[in-house]
Amino acid sequence: MTSTTDAATGRPTARPVLQVGDRVFVNLTRGAGVLLLVVLAGVAVFLIAEAVPALIAPSDELPGGLTLIAYIAPLVFGTILSAAIALVVATPLGVGVALFISHYAPLRIAQPLAYLVDLLAAVPSIVYGLWGAAVLGPASVGLATWLNEWFGWLPFFAGPVSATGRTMLVAGLVLAVMILPIITAVSREVFRQTPKLHEEAALALGATRWEMIRMAVLPFGRSGVISGAMLGLGRALGETMAVAIVLSVSGGVTLNLISSGNPSTIAANIALQFPESSGLAVNTLIASGLVLFVITLLVNAAARAIVNRRREFSGAN
Amino acid sequence: MAKTVDVENLSIYYGSFLAVEDVTMTIRAQQVTALIGPSGCGKSTFLRSINRMHEVIPGARVEGRLALDGRDLYGPGVDPVGVRRQVGMVFQRPNPFPTMSIYENVVAGMKLNNRKASKPVLDELVEMSLRGANLWKEVKDRLDKPGSGLSGGQQQRLCIARAIAVQPDVLLMDEPCSALDPISTLAIEDLINELKTEYTIVIVTHNMQQAARVSNYTGFFNIEGTGKPGRLVEMDETRTIFSHPAEKATEDYVSGRFG
Amino acid sequence: MSTGIGNARREADTELATGPLPSITSPVRPLPDGSPWGILGTTAVVVGGGTLLLGHGVGLAVTLTAVVYAAAMYGVARVVEGPRKAMDRLVTILVTAAFLVALAPLVSVVATVVANGVARFDVEFFTYSMRGVVGAGGGAYHAVLGTLIITAIAAVLSIPVGLLTAVYLVEYGRGKLGRAITFFVDVMTGVPSIVAGLFAFALFALFFGPGVRMGFMGSVALCVLMIPVVVRSTEELLKIVPNELREAAYALGVPKWRTITKVVIPTSVAGIASGVTLAIARVVGETAPLLIAVGITTGVNLNPFDGRMATLPVFSYYSYVAPGVPREPFLDRAWTAALVLIILVMALNLLARLVARAFAPKTN
Numbered sequence: 001m002t003s004t005t006d007a008a009t010g011r012p013t014a015r016p017v018l019q020v021g022d023r024v025f026v027n028l029t030r031g032a033g034v035l036l037l038v039v040l041a042g043v044a045v046f047l048i049a050e051a052v053p054a055l056i057a058p059s060d061e062l063p064g065g066l067t068l069i070a071y072i073a074p075l076v077f078g079t080i081l082s083a084a085i086a087l088v089v090a091t092p093l094g095v096g097v098a099l100f101i102s103h104y105a106p107l108r109i110a111q112p113l114a115y116l117v118d119l120l121a122a123v124p125s126i127v128y129g130l131w132g133a134a135v136l137g138p139a140s141v142g143l144a145t146w147l148n149e150w151f152g153w154l155p156f157f158a159g160p161v162s163a164t165g166r167t168m169l170v171a172g173l174v175l176a177v178m179i180l181p182i183i184t185a186v187s188r189e190v191f192r193q194t195p196k197l198h199e200e201a202a203l204a205l206g207a208t209r210w211e212m213i214r215m216a217v218l219p220f221g222r223s224g225v226i227s228g229a230m231l232g233l234g235r236a237l238g239e240t241m242a243v244a245i246v247l248s249v250s251g252g253v254t255l256n257l258i259s260s261g262n263p264s265t266i267a268a269n270i271a272l273q274f275p276e277s278s279g280l281a282v283n284t285l286i287a288s289g290l291v292l293f294v295i296t297l298l299v300n301a302a303a304r305a306i307v308n309r310r311r312e313f314s315g316a317n
Numbered sequence: 318m319a320k321t322v323d324v325e326n327l328s329i330y331y332g333s334f335l336a337v338e339d340v341t342m343t344i345r346a347q348q349v350t351a352l353i354g355p356s357g358c359g360k361s362t363f364l365r366s367i368n369r370m371h372e373v374i375p376g377a378r379v380e381g382r383l384a385l386d387g388r389d390l391y392g393p394g395v396d397p398v399g400v401r402r403q404v405g406m407v408f409q410r411p412n413p414f415p416t417m418s419i420y421e422n423v424v425a426g427m428k429l430n431n432r433k434a435s436k437p438v439l440d441e442l443v444e445m446s447l448r449g450a451n452l453w454k455e456v457k458d459r460l461d462k463p464g465s466g467l468s469g470g471q472q473q474r475l476c477i478a479r480a481i482a483v484q485p486d487v488l489l490m491d492e493p494c495s496a497l498d499p500i501s502t503l504a505i506e507d508l509i510n511e512l513k514t515e516y517t518i519v520i521v522t523h524n525m526q527q528a529a530r531v532s533n534y535t536g537f538f539n540i541e542g543t544g545k546p547g548r549l550v551e552m553d554e555t556r557t558i559f560s561h562p563a564e565k566a567t568e569d570y571v572s573g574r575f576g
Numbered sequence: 577m578s579t580g581i582g583n584a585r586r587e588a589d590t591e592l593a594t595g596p597l598p599s600i601t602s603p604v605r606p607l608p609d610g611s612p613w614g615i616l617g618t619t620a621v622v623v624g625g626g627t628l629l630l631g632h633g634v635g636l637a638v639t640l641t642a643v644v645y646a647a648a649m650y651g652v653a654r655v656v657e658g659p660r661k662a663m664d665r666l667v668t669i670l671v672t673a674a675f676l677v678a679l680a681p682l683v684s685v686v687a688t689v690v691a692n693g694v695a696r697f698d699v700e701f702f703t704y705s706m707r708g709v710v711g712a713g714g715g716a717y718h719a720v721l722g723t724l725i726i727t728a729i730a731a732v733l734s735i736p737v738g739l740l741t742a743v744y745l746v747e748y749g750r751g752k753l754g755r756a757i758t759f760f761v762d763v764m765t766g767v768p769s770i771v772a773g774l775f776a777f778a779l780f781a782l783f784f785g786p787g788v789r790m791g792f793m794g795s796v797a798l799c800v801l802m803i804p805v806v807v808r809s810t811e812e813l814l815k816i817v818p819n820e821l822r823e824a825a826y827a828l829g830v831p832k833w834r835t836i837t838k839v840v841i842p843t844s845v846a847g848i849a850s851g852v853t854l855a856i857a858r859v860v861g862e863t864a865p866l867l868i869a870v871g872i873t874t875g876v877n878l879n880p881f882d883g884r885m886a887t888l889p890v891f892s893y894y895s896y897v898a899p900g901v902p903r904e905p906f907l908d909r910a911w912t913a914a915l916v917l918i919i920l921v922m923a924l925n926l927l928a929r930l931v932a933r934a935f936a937p938k939t940n
Contacts, residue, residue: 019398019831021831021833022832025836025837029740029743029747030749030753032737032738032740032741033741033749033753034753035741036741036757036761036803037756037757037760039764039800039803040763040764043775043800046775046782047771047774047778050781092674093674093678095674096675100675104668104672105675117678117679119682120681120682122921122922122925123682123861123921124861124863124889124914124917124918125769125861125862125864126861126889126893126914126917127918128685129896130688130910130911131684131689133896134692135684136684142636180678208660208661208663210663210664210667210668211663238770240864241863241893244897245893267770267864270770270774270868271864271867271868274868286774286777289770292768292770293768296766297763300762300766301763304762370826373826375750398829401826401828401829402828402829405828406823408827410820412824414821414839414843415821415843416839416843429825430828430831431834476824479824479828483828
């Protein structure tokens, strides 16, 4: 990467001699990087190519005889609803866990505890799906009944309560468990980087531990928490198997979180429909996958932008 | 082995930024030349240009001529990698390779270049280099131990052994003692005195007593302000620079009135 | 200007000084050391025990105990120690509770999977496929092999590409191309696994028609998920190799590529190996892309380029959501497959730690 001409003055300089080994190696590594770009471009191009037939087909040939938008819209709704539940539950919990590890747990066990939380991320999603359907679902019926009894006036808990617990609420909770380690890991990192001076300054003013955290740690870590939550959101939007197994789907758009009639999510719908689909139905599913791809892309880009801006401001690197 | 370095009107650029301007000097063989000056005056940059190490930063280039016994090191077709085999370097902080033993560190120059040599030849090279760096007695019983287990001063002498194992003509030292305690510093200074019989040595130092103690010639670099290029103010025998230098700026600097 | 700011600062200071700062003269009697535990014990016995006696579940008992304990601690501390200390205690309880709540699913998942999966965790499970099995018996031999083959191919393809890309980014890529790759690695990290599956399908369908399913397709899908993970972790590790080591090698007249392969990579090999292991752990349990690209079979298929293969996650999925009659043997096999997956993933995680320790540069 040594420039051979100086851009500002345009004066040529002696081109550094590169050894054969160096030249081969540079091109090898660059080739790998370019291959990666090609693969990603391939993802976009092939998805679009396979989605096009669904985009141009008349609506009566599509599954359910719906227009493409009418087919995908409820799925987008379900995707966002389930991810939103996960985010609402997991963000405060993740911040709490991160604070516990960074500022409350005894130093000696903080690292193993962090590792334990990371293990949550290692569990395959199929296992979460089984667990959600077999354990969390049935266990949630009591809670759902109680919510319906006391908060039935809210659209979320209108009922009737599902007897199996395979509801949007449970799907959201399973997703919350799955994104918790991401939010925790990112938050923990920024909390740990809080300048010791700020913390000690707060403590020296006579602040309690909580006041110190509120004054020094949380303001410092806010953008980290936000970007962690966004990354978690990206994961929740795209999560497939857990939702596919847990959620009992009836289609349609509803805010009701505890009944047995739920909208599906894009990812779960693909997993459920794809193996039995052929022809235009496959193209339709791929079109919906493309929509999912774009949504997660935007969410992740936002998360990265926040992380990068913070990096610039914090002066690290 | 020692060779003379001739520098003529050398300017060093990073992109369009002129870091060091118009240096002309002769670095004599089998002598120690010290480069002194305030921080940011370009003396380290100049030092690194002698073995083209500054080219590690993209956009770096030079104008002018820098010759080793008459051979232009920046001439067309000159491989910077080859230059570095002739002009060795020791850095501010000791940097032995952490994955290698003491023995492997010394022969790293050969091993990393895949040059084959028989075991007895290598053994001899290791002993010679470690003796040359005054380290043999301290480590001869633990050559297979990691180099990072040594003390800071020992590590720095290991790095010197590693540099002279390649059998260079010139040895560059970039503040080699700045991370060391006074006793280790003394050991390195003694070593420099012994090494100059075989090598041309250039040392950058912030410590003027050190420059006075170890060097035969001293070059004083200065900078007029931030953003301005560093330049060589004057160069002379160390004795002259420290007793009656030609330039006022030099006198101010060596007498501690400035910098 | 500067004096203006100075004045404002001073004013703020005086305001702070005259504001309601905690008075050090007010008598604060801290709660005795053991009292939080005493209150917790009492609450557990009274509230938790009471709830259980009334015939409610353990979950409710624990939840109520926690809520009442938090309220009681806050109340007592507020009366005895004042509002600030009480708030501090309340937050401590909440944060600790958050951690315990987070661990609960991990414990529950592992316990459930072990309890349900252990029934069929036998020799037959690992030595028989499902060919010709209609009810009880049979196993996931074919699925275990499928998972190993597909994951191995994905790893063999992804690791070199990932490593070389990371090397390019850290050692060479400072220009536009480097920035573009960095950006798109970020993008790839966020690709949902099902989309990776669709990509593999779309790619192969173009050449082999829409009905195509093969193990290699699954490997390609897993590559899309695995490469960015390998790049990211390797990149981080190469970045923390001190520049001094690179310079030391350059100064010995070592060309850049040898410096990278013989100094930089060996120095960080522990972390790289551990990162690669974790990347494998991440994809070995992937279900969605394999569901789409590979499908499922009942018999052993060792050829990744010919037709459907069984894999553990997909095997578990179909056994669970589409069991035959009777249901029980299918559900048992689903749980056992899940158990095997968890063991596999945990083992890889453990291996990653051991690898990191084993290869770490020795310092005496």
